[in-house]
Amino acid sequence: xxxxxxxxxxxxxxxxxxxxxxxxxxxxxxxxxxxxxxxxxxxxxxxxxxxxxxxxxxxxxxxxxxxxxxxxxxxxxxxxxxxxxxxxxxxxxxxxxxxxxxxxxxxxxxxxxxxxxxxxxxxxxxxxxxxxxxxxxxxxxxxxxxxxxxxxxxxxxxxxxxxxxxxxxxxxxxxxxxxxxxxxxxxxxxxxxxxxxxxxxxxxxxxxxxxxxxxxxxxxxxxxxxxxxxxxxxxxxxxxxxxxxxxxxxxxxxxxxxxxxxxxxxxxxxxxxxxxxxxxxxxxxxxxxxxxxxxxxxxxxxxxxxxxxxxxxxxxxxxxxxxxxxxxxxxxxxxxxxxxxxxxxxxxxxxxxxxxxxxxxxxxxxxxxxxxxxxxxxxxxxxxxxxxxxxxxxxxxxxxxxxxxxxxxxxxxxxxxxxxxxxxxxxxxxxxxxxxxxxxxxxxxxxxxxxxxxxxxxxxxxxxxxxxxxxxxxxxxxxxxxxxxxxxxxxxxxxxxxxxxxxxxxxxxxxxxxxxxxxxxxxxxxxxxxxxxxxxxxxxxxxxxxxxxxxxxxxxxxxxxxxxxxxxxxxxxxxxxxxxxxxxxxxxxxxxxxxxxxxxxxxxxxxxxxxxxxxxxxxxxxxxxxxxxxxxxxxxxxxxxxxxxxxxxxxxxxxxxxxxxxxxxxxxxxxxxxxxxxxxxxxxxxxxxxxxxxxxxxxxxxxxxxxxxxxxxxxxxxxxxxxxxxxxxxxxxxxxxxxxxxxxxxxxxxxxxxxxxxxxxxxxxxxxxxxxxxxxxxxxxxxxxxxxxxxxxxxxxxxxxxxxxxxxxxxxxxxxxxxxxxxxxxxxxxxxxxxxxxxxxxxxxxxxxxxxxxxxxxxxxxxxxxxxxxxxxxxxxxxxxxxxxxxxxxxxxxxxxxxxxxxxxxxxxxxxxxxxxxxxxxxxxxxxx
Numbered sequence: 001x002x003x004x005x006x007x008x009x010x011x012x013x014x015x016x017x018x019x020x021x022x023x024x025x026x027x028x029x030x031x032x033x034x035x036x037x038x039x040x041x042x043x044x045x046x047x048x049x050x051x052x053x054x055x056x057x058x059x060x061x062x063x064x065x066x067x068x069x070x071x072x073x074x075x076x077x078x079x080x081x082x083x084x085x086x087x088x089x090x091x092x093x094x095x096x097x098x099x100x101x102x103x104x105x106x107x108x109x110x111x112x113x114x115x116x117x118x119x120x121x122x123x124x125x126x127x128x129x130x131x132x133x134x135x136x137x138x139x140x141x142x143x144x145x146x147x148x149x150x151x152x153x154x155x156x157x158x159x160x161x162x163x164x165x166x167x168x169x170x171x172x173x174x175x176x177x178x179x180x181x182x183x184x185x186x187x188x189x190x191x192x193x194x195x196x197x198x199x200x201x202x203x204x205x206x207x208x209x210x211x212x213x214x215x216x217x218x219x220x221x222x223x224x225x226x227x228x229x230x231x232x233x234x235x236x237x238x239x240x241x242x243x244x245x246x247x248x249x250x251x252x253x254x255x256x257x258x259x260x261x262x263x264x265x266x267x268x269x270x271x272x273x274x275x276x277x278x279x280x281x282x283x284x285x286x287x288x289x290x291x292x293x294x295x296x297x298x299x300x301x302x303x304x305x306x307x308x309x310x311x312x313x314x315x316x317x318x319x320x321x322x323x324x325x326x327x328x329x330x331x332x333x334x335x336x337x338x339x340x341x342x343x344x345x346x347x348x349x350x351x352x353x354x355x356x357x358x359x360x361x362x363x364x365x366x367x368x369x370x371x372x373x374x375x376x377x378x379x380x381x382x383x384x385x386x387x388x389x390x391x392x393x394x395x396x397x398x399x400x401x402x403x404x405x406x407x408x409x410x411x412x413x414x415x416x417x418x419x420x421x422x423x424x425x426x427x428x429x430x431x432x433x434x435x436x437x438x439x440x441x442x443x444x445x446x447x448x449x450x451x452x453x454x455x456x457x458x459x460x461x462x463x464x465x466x467x468x469x470x471x472x473x474x475x476x477x478x479x480x481x482x483x484x485x486x487x488x489x490x491x492x493x494x495x496x497x498x499x500x501x502x503x504x505x506x507x508x509x510x511x512x513x514x515x516x517x518x519x520x521x522x523x524x525x526x527x528x529x530x531x532x533x534x535x536x537x538x539x540x541x542x543x544x545x546x547x548x549x550x551x552x553x554x555x556x557x558x559x560x561x562x563x564x565x566x567x568x569x570x571x572x573x574x575x576x577x578x579x580x581x582x583x584x585x586x587x588x589x590x591x592x593x594x595x596x597x598x599x600x601x602x603x604x605x606x607x608x609x610x611x612x613x614x615x616x617x618x619x620x621x622x623x624x625x626x627x628x629x630x631x632x633x634x635x636x637x638x639x640x641x642x643x644x645x646x647x648x649x650x651x652x653x654x655x656x657x658x659x660x661x662x663x664x665x666x667x668x669x670x671x672x673x674x675x676x677x678x679x680x681x682x683x684x685x686x687x688x689x690x691x692x693x694x695x696x697x698x699x700x701x702x703x704x705x706x707x708x709x710x711x712x713x714x715x716x717x718x719x720x721x722x723x724x725x726x727x728x729x730x731x732x733x734x735x736x737x738x739x740x741x742x743x744x745x746x747x748x749x750x751x752x753x754x755x756x757x758x759x760x761x762x763x764x765x766x767x768x769x770x771x772x773x774x775x776x777x778x779x780x781x782x783x784x785x786x787x788x789x790x791x792x793x794x795x796x797x798x799x800x801x802x803x804x805x806x807x808x809x810x811x812x813x814x815x816x817x818x819x820x821x822x823x824x825x826x827x828x829x830x831x832x833x834x835x836x837x838x839x840x841x842x843x844x845x846x847x848x849x850x851x852x853x854x855x856x857x858x859x860x861x862x863x864x865x866x867x868x869x870x871x872x873x874x875x876x877x878x879x880x881x882x883x884x885x886x887x888x889x890x891x892x893x894x895x896x897x898x899x900x901x902x903x904x905x906x907x908x909x910x911x912x913x914x915x916x917x918x919x920x921x922x923x924x925x926x927x928x929x
Contacts, residue, residue: 071140102129303355311748391833423546536847647688697740724781
């Protein structure tokens with residue numbers, strides 16, 4: 001996707017030579033291919049097939065032709081799925097170096113997917129390109145809406161020494177090449193695409209009637225680009241645009257022009273370019289400047305449900321399914337995981353997860369996200385089912401996704417034993433039984449059905465039974481009382497008692513009159529249990545006879561106006577906001593204020609009406625108790641607001657009509673957790689507005705710290721402007737954002753802003769907009785796409801966003817914030833046991849343990865030959881020493897493509913690994929046979 005960029009047309013003296021202001025003009029024919037955008041995927045693919053049919057035919061007919069396929073293998077794969085018979089023809093052009101493909105699988109958005117997703121994207125793209133003959137070893141990033149800080153390190157770790165970018169480059173870059181430096185100091189030579197981005201030569205070959213236009217346009221191009229290349233050298237002319245093919249007679253026209261100009265691929269251009277960064281201006285970190293091109297920051301908050309779905313799916317695949325399969329599964333689940341990753345990579349596209357496409361496109365993106373999540377869940381089910389076969393019926397298997405020992409809440413459904421009493425216990429690694437504190441959250445009904453039916457209906461009623469399942473539970477017993485004409489089924493969550501439906505039919509043979517049919521469930525309860533589980537390990541929680549529940553060392557309590565767990569206390573104010581007191585007596589007041597404002601923008605750019613009306617005072621407030629403790633305490637803060645029903649575009653204001661909207665904020669404290677969980681829910685019945693959660697800071701801040709892709713990014717309160725877009729200081733954060741002593745832990749990539757002269761953090765909960773792009777947007781001079789209505793982007797219906805707030809000391813967030821974000825985002829996972837009820841419960845088992853302040857595990861998977869591969873990021877401005885412990889005998893470093901490198905010293909199953917600040921390290925471990 002690109003928007004008009006005001007490219008200089010270059011109508012200079014028609015007699016000027018192309019090379020007077022620079023070197024040879026290297027013309028790179030290409031197409032920028034949005035896989036899905038204002039049209040859904042299949043409609044765009046039809047165009048893709050037609051375009052590539054023509055390009056391939058021309059390239060085979062004329063050996064002078066060169067073509068670059070947008071740096072993404074998705075276009076090749078999508079084409080070959082329709083034209084499989086052309087695979088060898090495509091591969092031949094790739095092997096000849098005339099068709100440049102890869103290195104990416106898809107052109108992703110760098111902020112709205114995880115760092116691991118970026119790595120897998122590059123890994124898959126390189127592999128698929130090499131299967132065709134060769135990968136273009138250029139970090140081509142032509143249309144991303146800004147660039148994440150660690151991209152230079154990611155590229156170098158994959159063996160790529162050149163990058164090529166357009167959007168986000170700051171104003172201080174005044175040449176076409178600069179050294180882009182990652183937080184760890186890794187730098188990559190980066191080609192900037194000024195004067196029109198990836199279409200800087202798109203109009204060079206347009207005809208002007210009978211007048212020869214090419215000489216003048218080429219001279220103008222050379223003059224414009226020569227200013228960016230003061231030292232001379234070849235000038236990169238990107239001849240292409242969105243979804244378009246180059247002129248069919250391009251090669252002939254260049255040959256006949258007599259100009260210093262040649263055709264090549266992007267790979268060919270960089271083959272003659274020195275990758276050294278010596279002497280180049282160094283730009284460190286992320287590229288999010290509005291100075292030279294629009295970066296369209298509104299995509300961070302468009303269709304927030306897509307961001308939530310992406311976060312859930314990535315987390316399930318990265319941190320549950322893959323580690324479970326690698327550590328605890330005897331079979332092979334790799335094909336399922338590969339398919340899940342392909343779906344995750346597809347939806348990371350810069351017009352997909354961003355939500356800036358049509359409603360049809362958004363629906364398809366959501367479906368593929370759901371598929372990735374379902375595949376991840378299926379692998380988790382596969383692995384836990386295998387392990388749960390050794391766990392007694394009634395007990396639960398618990399998995400810890402964190403590479404450190406965790407004592408945390410896990411929600412289980414367990415039986416209630418009347419009279420004798422029951423508790424929970426687990427076995428540690430030595431097999432010693434330990435009591436597990438528990439709290440009842442909900443008691444299930446025992447009478448599922450009780451009704452009278454004529455005997456003639458009984459055969460039909462028995463058809464409700466599937467195997468042994470009735471009303472979602474399994475039959476453990478049944479009885480027929482003919483004197484009372486009563487049929488009773490006793491069901492339970494899982495049963496190993498014998499059952500044959502034929503026995504029931506036989507017992508009812510000859511029944512007449514009216515019969516009472518009862519379905520009675522064993523008494524069961526949903527409990528929160530405080531389980532202790534080894535790092536990346538498994539434990540069993542089982543019911544045991546007990547006269548009383550295990551004691552909670554640090555209970556949490558709820559009262560009419562607040563919560564307290566000994567680390568934090570939360571008091572609910574009359575206006576529904578929260579005053580949070582820390583253990584050392586510091587108080588943060590006013591947390592959780594809801595602010596609703598207008599938005600007449602589009603999916604790319606927020607734009608408030610000139611006559612905006614902010615609504616932040618509720619009409620009513622009430623507090624509803626939910627859970628009293630001692631493990632989990634929660635209250636619902638129910639506030640009703642009167643929000644304008646829509647925008648009023650003609651008057652540049654909000655409507656007079658309104659809707660009364662109830663916003664419920666669940667505030668929750670858990671034992672031992674130093675943060676307050678918040679979950680905001682409301683039914684959105686309004687259009688053209690933005691809803692934000694405001695969180696006052698303990699102290700004013702002029703810096704924020706946001707966890708993103710393998711790094712924590714430091715940002716100020718301003719954004720650099722200079723182009724045709726309002727530089728709004730809203731930014732993305734993945735795991736958390738912190739400022740002024742308050743961290744906000746996040747479940748998915750969220751948009752935030754440091755507001756009120758640095759006194760508050762505002763987190764966007766919802767942005768409702770009705771157009772893909774508006775031709776007139778107060779915060780953007782140019783259209784960003786077609787003015788296409790997108791009514792479903794208004795995001796009507798129930799909306800829920802979860803996050804947590806954590807006070808901290810010091811100027812910047814430390815390792816404790818990373819640990820809290822890890823715990824908040826990665827709950828313990830449980831699966832019901834189904835082994836023999838009398839079987840002994842297995843002892844706890846550890847997987848891989850990782851220690852080291854600031855050392856964050858982002859991936860654990862199986863590689864070829866059964867090797868384990870772990871990726872770590874040192875998210876710390878100081879050096880980090882990571883220590884890995886587990887059942888492994890050898891270790892080697894690897895690059896981001898999984899190729900083993902230098903061996904590492906392993907002693908007694910322990911690896912000590914020094915890491916540079918912000919270093920990304922990939923380690924492969926060999927387990928004993």
